[in-house]
Amino acid sequence: MPTHFITLFVAVIFETIGTTALQASQQFTKFGPSVVVVISYALAFYLLALTLKHMPVGIMYAIWSGSGIVLIALIGWVVFRQTLDLPAILGMGMILCGILVIQLFSKTAVH
Secondary structure (H helix, E strand, O other), rough: HHHHHHHHHHHHHHHHHHHHHHOOOOOOOOOOHHHHHHHHHHHHHHHHHOOOOOOOOHHHHHHHHHHHHHHHHHHHHOOOOOOOOOHHHHHHHHHHHHHHHHHHHOOOOOO
């Protein structure tokens, strides 16, 4: 796997950590989770900037945001007990399919 995909994957992980901490910060009223939000997002955006050296911004952003949406929805379901209805699950399935189409068939996504 090319290193820019690993960098993008780690950026998604940091964004997911930051968004999870955002929920836990209770609108920035809890100091610890608030610090985690700022640090995680800073690392995520730094890694995204590195990824842009090797991927077009649209492709990079589609993969980053789509992956983050699905991961955060899963974390919300498991950790925060937030429910997902069938349209939400189907929509996220389509997002995952879109990421797969980009990765498997697009010549724009640098492999």
